[in-house]
Amino acid sequence: EDKVVQSPLSLVVHEGDTVTLNCSYEVTNFRSLLWYKQEKKAPTFLFMLTSSGIEKKSGRLSSILDKKELFSILNITATQTGDSAVYLCAGGGQTSYDKVIFGPGTSLSVIP
Amino acid sequence: NAGVTQTPKFRILKIGQSMTLQCTQDMNHNYMYWYRQDPGMGLKLIYYSVGAGITDKGEVPNGYNVSRSTTEDFPLRLELAAPSQTSVYFCASSYSGGGGRGNTIYFGEGSWLTVV
Numbered sequence: 001e002d003k004v005v006q007s008p009l010s011l012v013v014h015e016g017d018t019v020t021l022n023c024s025y026e027v028t029n030f031r032s033l034l035w036y037k038q039e040k041k042a043p044t045f046l047f048m049l050t051s052s053g054i055e056k057k058s059g060r061l062s063s064i065l066d067k068k069e070l071f072s073i074l075n076i077t078a079t080q081t082g083d084s085a086v087y088l089c090a091g092g093g094q095t096s097y098d099k100v101i102f103g104p105g106t107s108l109s110v111i112p
Numbered sequence: 113n114a115g116v117t118q119t120p121k122f123r124i125l126k127i128g129q130s131m132t133l134q135c136t137q138d139m140n141h142n143y144m145y146w147y148r149q150d151p152g153m154g155l156k157l158i159y160y161s162v163g164a165g166i167t168d169k170g171e172v173p174n175g176y177n178v179s180r181s182t183t184e185d186f187p188l189r190l191e192l193a194a195p196s197q198t199s200v201y202f203c204a205s206s207y208s209g210g211g212g213r214g215n216t217i218y219f220g221e222g223s224w225l226t227v228v
Binding site: 004009034036041042043044045048088090100102103104105107 | 147152153154155156202216217218219220221222
């Protein structure tokens with residue numbers, strides 16, 4: 001059965017800390033790994049990773065995929081209170097008919 | 113930019129009542145989805161559609177029905193509401209499915225449903 005596992009499930013850090021969120025996946029016909037940020041409402045798209053070892057960056061956020069180990073990490077440097085959110089990881093398959101499987105999310109709280 | 117619009121945002125239902133959550137998107141996306149998200153849990157796929165006239169069950173379809181008569185609209189119907197259906201419901205759409213380039217999923221703002 002396809003599954004996506006995230007760790008930790010929750011995390012509390014102080015502003016300025018660096019955090020690493022983990023995502024492991026078992027997805028049939030895997031093609032890409034997606035990261036979303038969910039604040040109070042709907043998830044918003046962060047990254048899509050399809051190639052192993054190539055880091056994607058957006059400001060203080062970066063992510064990398066390891067297709068051999070079936071693993072991805074999301075790094076946030078110099079955290080700010082605005083980074084407090086649930087971070088969702090999802091795995092997608094090769095074909096248009098494959099479903100995207102979401103993990104349970106990591107709840108990040110950044111305190112001043 | 114409307115994107116994905118779902119209504120209502122909040123609703124309280126009594127056990128046994130029925131209701132329809134409306135969802136429409138204006139991005140000409142082929143794929144549409146309904147997810148539910150229980151507190152502290154991830155998104156669970158209820159139903160999805162790959163195009164007008166085509167729907168399929170997701171992980172948790174029991175107690176729900178959908179239809180897709182147009183590309184834009186994908187309503188979710190709850191028949192005989194039960195307390196276990198208390199959740200936040202998200203409608204979403206994407207250009208294509210799976211892990212392809214067009215699979216960035218765009219979400220509606222959510223509908224908070226309580227069944228008492």
